[in-house]
């Protein structure tokens with residue numbers, strides 16, 4: 001567990017950076033969809049690329065609750081910053097938990113410094129929620145694996161040097177019913193065609209979550225060494241289960257992002273409501289607005305507590321499917337609601353790019369979709385509930 | 390190269406401060422933090438040691454109740470260790486007493502260079518650094534915007550109203566660093582973790598061989614006789630624009646000598 005005083009100081013240092021360097025400049029990068037290179041470098045100096053990587057491999061080995069608070073704080077400034085480390089750390093988590101010692105030594109130390117960036121590649125053009133339907137194939141050829149397929153929505157895919165790739169290993173009879181397996185692909189960071197049959201598309205133009213790139217990646221007869229099969233031969237057929245386990249923690253992360261965006265929306269709404277005058281008084285003195293603030297603050301608090309509770313459970317080694325599902329569902333929906341509420345309170349100004357509220361409004365829906373849609377969370381929650389008796 | 394940085398730990402300026410009505414001293418019961426004025430000295434020292442390719446940055450502070458909050462921040466930025474002077478008998482020490490105490494602590498550390506802020510954020514007499522140099526009998530240079538160590542000399546760009554002077558003196562020396570001339574780094578999270586384990590040597594007056602009657606309230610030659618509230622801020626002058634507002638504003642700024 002992370003020392004409480006140490007965690008407090010980390011959050012304080014991060015908060016001061018977010019207030020001074022991120023809040024005033026986020027929109028300058030977000031609107032033109034520009035990668036925040038300097039911010040990413042400072043995140044690396046803080047050590048955030050190694051936030052949850054074990055200390056033995058050069059990481060900070062932070063517990064889930066501290067990591068959730070970091071994600072929340074980053075997202076309060078700009079949600080995309082949390083995206084820069086999220087799929088990187090999901091990739092690192094897969095290597096840590098399921099990789100061999102040799103694989104950990106090979107990738108984790110450089111990932112912890114941010115020198116090597118990782119990404120996570122499960123989704124495909126025709127499979128998202130139904131991840132088990134993925135079609136990307138990995139076929140054994142002597143000592144190698146040959147990858148063919150197209151992956152969609154790979155966040156950090158361009159800058160990544162390693163990809164945690166989920167692909168299907170056909171059964172011995174050649175049918176596609178075989179097991180989904182996780183491979184660690186090595187690539188040269190950068191866009192376009194790569195040697196070895198990897199193609200990285202130009203970044204997808206997105207409603208929000210801009211600045212950080214999300215790309216499509218295709219593989220044509222790309223060769224992998226045997227040592228790139230995560231966990232060795234035992235990993236064959238375990239990939240989906242492992243990915244879903246890593247995503248469970250990812251959900252706490254997405255919930256924390258929701259809390260961060262909701263906090264930003266609430267802060268903006270509160271400040272504006274106290275300042276903006278209408279009918280001879282600040283609009284916060286009109287009960288309709290005051291009540292809206294009361295509702296916003298209450299939902300925000302509930303979202304935060306659900307998120308921290310899920311993180312606490314994960315730290316205590318308890319089952320988190322239910323808690324993480326609830327936190328992710330509620331916090332992501334809350335972020336979207338509060339972003340719209342904040343926009344209402346800002347009136348016309350909320351609709352202008354002069355104010356950050358329109359960004360919160362565009363960023364928030366991603367949390368409803370990414371790492372399991374709200375519908376999928378309800379599936380997870382209801383299954384856990386119904387399985388209990 | 391060994392650099393010692395004086396860092397004052399002060400009550401958080403973001404929180405409302407309060408005076409103790411019986412003594413007129415600032416209450417220092419809450420956690421003390423690193424004075425921003427001294428974060429520049431810490432950064433400067435770290436940069437000097439980094440560019441020299443080796444050396445050691447240590448901190449020295451005098452603060453009540455064994456306070457280390459501000460020291461930990463500077464340790465997290467990268468300083469190696471710290472000396473804290475804390476003693477109940479120091480309550481009420483004036484700037485000269487502070488300088489004597491700090492000088493005694495610094496002389497045990499045998500530095501090549503001592504850095505301090507030009508003035509603190511809460512006391513801002515701007516006198517402690519030069520008095521430390523006086524007590525240590527070493528040269529001092531004020532208002533540094535850039536520092537270089539070459540051989541046995543320290544070369545300083547000393548900020549002036551018009552630009553800067555180049556000043557040079559032999560080490561060991563004390564240099565006060567102007568606020569804002571370097572960008573203090575954010576501590577890395579590893580630095581924050583490591584700071585917990587870095588050594589902070591706590592000394593009292595007897596360890597420094599200082600007679601407690603020469604410092605503290607009794608030794609102080611300075612006394613806060615009276616405290617008066619600052620005047621309420623007056624509303625500014627509003628210039629109605631009849632076509633000549635710009636001239637009036639220029640005239641006003643001219644009177645203030647800001648243009």
Ligand SMILES: Cc1cc2nc3c(=O)[nH]c(=O)nc-3n(C[C@H](O)[C@H](O)[C@H](O)COP(=O)(O)OP(=O)(O)OC[C@H]3O[C@@H](n4cnc5c(N)ncnc54)[C@H](O)[C@@H]3O)c2cc1C
Nearest residue numbers: 120121122123127128129153154155369370371372373375
């Ligand atoms: C900006 C962005 C970044 C992303 N980054 C990554 C990444 O880095 N790596 C990665 O692997 N993926 C990533 N994704 C993909 C993301 O995880 C998927 O978009 C998400 O899981 C939803 O899948 P889908 O888009 O295929 O939607 P679909 O699965 O097609 O869902 C469409 C709709 O049907 C609903 N639905 C589906 N099944 C059910 C059901 N059984 N019951 C009820 N409703 C159902 C869904 O809730 C949704 O409303 C990213 C997506 C976005 C938008």
Ligand SMILES: Cc1cc2nc3c(=O)[nH]c(=O)nc-3n(C[C@H](O)[C@H](O)[C@H](O)COP(=O)(O)OP(=O)(O)OC[C@H]3O[C@@H](n4cnc5c(N)ncnc54)[C@H](O)[C@@H]3O)c2cc1C
Nearest residue numbers: 395396451452480481505506508509512513514515516517
């Ligand atoms: C009435 C009164 C009561 C006081 N009571 C106490 C007390 O109870 N306990 C106590 O510890 N001090 C006490 N002090 C000392 C006081 O807090 C200051 O340290 C001292 O007066 C320095 O004045 P300044 O802040 O104007 O320093 P300045 O000369 O403006 O500071 C310039 C630089 O000198 C260095 N410096 C100054 N003070 C310190 C310090 N304390 N430690 C390390 N570096 C320093 C810093 O680098 C600073 O940037 C008291 C002072 C007064 C006048």
